[in-house]
Amino acid sequence: MATSLAEENYLKIIYRLCEGTKEGISTNSIAELINNKAASVTDMLQKMAEKGWVTYQKYQGVRLTEIGQNIALSIIRKHRLWEVFLVEKLGYNWDEVHEIAEQLEHIESETLINKLDSFLDFPKIDPHGDPIPSQEGEIPELEYLHLSEVKLNETCTLMGVAKDSAVFLQLLTKLNLSLGARLEVVEINTFDRSISLKIAEEKPIFISHEVAKNILVKI
Amino acid sequence: MATSLAEENYLKIIYRLCEGTKEGISTNSIAELINNKAASVTDMLQKMAEKGWVTYQKYQGVRLTEIGQNIALSIIRKHRLWEVFLVEKLGYNWDEVHEIAEQLEHIESETLINKLDSFLDFPKIDPHGDPIPSQEGEIPELEYLHLSEVKLNETCTLMGVAKDSAVFLQLLTKLNLSLGARLEVVEINTFDRSISLKIAEEKPIFISHEVAKNILVKI
DNA sequence: ATTAATTTTTAGGCTAGACTAAAAATTAAT
DNA sequence: ATTAATTTTTAGTCTAGCCTAAAAATTAAT
Ligand SMILES: [Mn+2]
Ligand SMILES: [Mn+2]
Ligand SMILES: [Mn+2]
Ligand SMILES: [Mn+2]
Numbered sequence: 001m002a003t004s005l006a007e008e009n010y011l012k013i014i015y016r017l018c019e020g021t022k023e024g025i026s027t028n029s030i031a032e033l034i035n036n037k038a039a040s041v042t043d044m045l046q047k048m049a050e051k052g053w054v055t056y057q058k059y060q061g062v063r064l065t066e067i068g069q070n071i072a073l074s075i076i077r078k079h080r081l082w083e084v085f086l087v088e089k090l091g092y093n094w095d096e097v098h099e100i101a102e103q104l105e106h107i108e109s110e111t112l113i114n115k116l117d118s119f120l121d122f123p124k125i126d127p128h129g130d131p132i133p134s135q136e137g138e139i140p141e142l143e144y145l146h147l148s149e150v151k152l153n154e155t156c157t158l159m160g161v162a163k164d165s166a167v168f169l170q171l172l173t174k175l176n177l178s179l180g181a182r183l184e185v186v187e188i189n190t191f192d193r194s195i196s197l198k199i200a201e202e203k204p205i206f207i208s209h210e211v212a213k214n215i216l217v218k219i
Numbered sequence: 220m221a222t223s224l225a226e227e228n229y230l231k232i233i234y235r236l237c238e239g240t241k242e243g244i245s246t247n248s249i250a251e252l253i254n255n256k257a258a259s260v261t262d263m264l265q266k267m268a269e270k271g272w273v274t275y276q277k278y279q280g281v282r283l284t285e286i287g288q289n290i291a292l293s294i295i296r297k298h299r300l301w302e303v304f305l306v307e308k309l310g311y312n313w314d315e316v317h318e319i320a321e322q323l324e325h326i327e328s329e330t331l332i333n334k335l336d337s338f339l340d341f342p343k344i345d346p347h348g349d350p351i352p353s354q355e356g357e358i359p360e361l362e363y364l365h366l367s368e369v370k371l372n373e374t375c376t377l378m379g380v381a382k383d384s385a386v387f388l389q390l391l392t393k394l395n396l397s398l399g400a401r402l403e404v405v406e407i408n409t410f411d412r413s414i415s416l417k418i419a420e421e422k423p424i425f426i427s428h429e430v431a432k433n434i435l436v437k438i
Numbered sequence: 439a440t441t442a443a444t445t446t447t448t449a450g451g452c453t454a455g456a457c458t459a460a461a462a463a464t465t466a467a468t
Numbered sequence: 469a470t471t472a473a474t475t476t477t478t479a480g481t482c483t484a485g486c487c488t489a490a491a492a493a494t495t496a497a498t
Pocket of ligand 2: 127128130164
């Protein structure tokens with residue numbers, strides 16, 4: 001069945017909210033992320049339940065069905081492949097691509113996205129370290145730690161970000177923090193949980209707990 | 220002012236119809252190309268006149284304003300640059316790209332299209348030989364002949380097509396007729412105006428007047 | 439110059455997807 | 469266990485962009 005732009009955006013957001021939990025997703029949480037009023041969300045959820053993309057019972061929240069999840073994953077696949085294209089081929093920075101990918105992800109063509117995938121040499125992650133779902137909708141569950149959880153004097157590799165807002169990404173860039181960077185936690189301040197980091201043997205930088213929480217690393 | 224998808228499609232079609240003539244463009248001709256009913260077109264024309272994109276008087280047809288024309292040209296620029304991308308970078312054939320470009324042309328980002336332009340090495344024509352408008356909305360008026368107008372025994376170069384339907388383009392491909400081909404008109408049948416052509420010294424092929432009319436050449 | 443045919447516009451409706459305001463259900467607080 | 473606060477749903481509107489049917493204007497044919 002064909003999906004409208006509005007429906008695709010709902011599916012993507014519900015997918016994101018489902019990830020963290022087994023519970024039903026609340027109307028309000030969707031409304032907030034999609035920037036609509038709760039009443040509008042209820043309306044749409046009922047239509048999407050009708051189409052078999054979500055399971056929905058009044059007041060009990062919503063979950064994606066198998067079908068709904070597959071649609072969501074195909075949109076996420078497109079979003080992330082386009083982000084790779086924008087950074088790798090057109091020379092964008094990682095903080096500039098999200099909005100454009102929000103548009104490109106709705107372009108409908110099976111062949112297009114597979115040719116793009118091939119043109120990009122079948123990347124496994126996007127510019128923010130997020131995994132790219134396969135054509136079949138398989139997505140590797142990457143088991144990363146938040147930098148805020150890393151112990152003193154441990155060394156880790158920056159694998160991704162938990163938030164892709166432009167200001168956050170720009171801050172990381174300014175701090176010289178990019179995907180693949182080797183990080184050593186040289187100090188943890190118990191007062192505010194701020195952290196001192198050595199990036200590849202350079203002189204240490206300070207980051208707040210708030211920043212550390214949104215950086216994903218592998219030991 | 221922001222343009223909706225529907226408005227952009229109207230502007231593009233009106234631009235095309237304006238090209239051939241100085242007259243006002245009829246409601247019906249727009250309706251036919253855009254696959255809407257005339258009443259819907261009237262409706263939209265009135266709204267677009269309101270916004271200053273067309274001049275419109277009841278029963279007198281419509282013309283693009285300077286502003287309307289510039290919007291149309293920017294969409295055409297995007298359409299054609301994306302077509303180049305699809306063919307040159309993703310390996311599509313020239314008969315497969317139009318529908319996808321119809322979607323991509325509506326992606327809104329100044330920087331995107333200029334980076335794409337640069338990535339493609341600033342092409343001047345698209346895969347069908349159509350000129351690509353500059354960022355400033357300048358478009359070279361290419362003065363081509365229809366192959367049907369070429370005299371017997373003259374030699375010419377295939378520069379473009381006057382129609383980009385998939386079946387037509389597929390026929391040309393089958394006949395080994397592609398952009399840049401050197402063509403010699405070796406026979407013209409007065410009865411049905413069909414033509415015999417030598418392509419780069421190969422043995423001649425036959426094409427109908429209908430086909431010849433839609434092939435653009437330079438002597 | 440009338441009449442006929444065609445084109446265009448108006449009038450009134452419909453659907454998707456948003457909204458506000460009010461009602462209903464759930465959850466939290468006494 | 470009530471009452472209060474919060475969340476969610478229903479009911480009723482609105483706009484964009486389409487539609488059909490009927491009216492009006494233009495163009496073509498007698
Ligand atoms: Mn993104
Ligand atoms: Mn991303
Ligand atoms: Mn095209
Ligand atoms: Mn083209």
